[in-house]
Amino acid sequence: MTDKPNPSNHDAAWLGDDDHLLVPEPLTEALDRLYTSGPSETSMAAARIKLGQALKAEDVEVVYYDHVPDSPLGAFFVGVSERGVVALSFEESEDRFQAWLQRRVRAAVVREPSKLCEVVSQVLDYLDGRRRVFTFAYDLRSLTPFQRSVLTKVQEVPRGEYLTYGELARRIGRPGAARAVGQALGSNPIPVLIPCHRVLASDGSLGGYSGRGGVRTKEALLRLEGALP
């Protein structure tokens, strides 16, 4: 075959109009040899380390996160700062999760599975029924004092038990603030770990849940904990 490659087909493929037309041509081959491989693992690792040092030197705080693709509740992201676990999210888009986390913590946000091993394994053990309590500190920055008091108080509700929004409002010394308590629970940046699912409506219905799957997830968690049959 002596067919000369048709330049217009190459252009179309390059521009993304017709990727199936991409046939080898000298220019594409040469560019691919130069640029396809990307940096080696070695230089990537060196760059990561130097970036870490540079951020530290500039006093930029780093918050690490990881993505867990599979759990009884579906995929989730989890993040940890120097102060403790800072986020658990059922957000589906990594970009949106990052933007949200970054806005909340005002720190550099880095995906680094090695920093999340312990958190991830405790969460998965918990969801599999092999663990009853978590041993982490929580980083509740960016919340209002009221939200923080609600989310701190709800941690005292043990696994297998639940209470009502009104009861939780009383416990933080704000009887009558049941509705505000419900909203504060909805702002929980670390669902599952901070058990906002253990708070129900006074009529015995489940109330709301902001995680993925909504009330069904809440029900699943309560059932897992033995609070529901």
Added chain:
Amino acid sequence: MHRDEIFAYLWRLIPDDQAEDCLQETFLRAFRAYERTAPDSNYRAWLYKIATNVARTAHTRRRREMTREPYSPVAPGQLTPLETVTFHEDLNEVLQAVEALPHKQRAAMMMRKYQDMDYEDIGAALECSAATARAHVYQALKKLRVRLARGFERSMEAE
């Protein structure tokens, strides 16, 4: 924060060991500017915008200081583009041609071909429309073909 992806992008724009410095510069700038200018969405394109600007500065400086000293050969495998041409002399011309492209065209080409970006995002990174981003890729391609046409004809005749 797309650290590895941005590093790969810089590696493609700065074909030597300066990509590391550019990576640091990109993220330091990003964090300093975060509260003022970060978008609610498309954080990725915003990082590409900063990286593209950092690379332009580095590239200009590099062209001024360029000595073209060949790097001491390391084990073949994943080399920087500049190291690759020391092993494959025939690629030198291509690298030179790419390096000579206007910055936006080169950036658009790398984003389109090797960074898995769509034209909307490339436009966001280059602060232009998606149609203009596409035109940048087209222009880059056209310039490379024109500039390299003679070289390829020669090598094809030789085969």
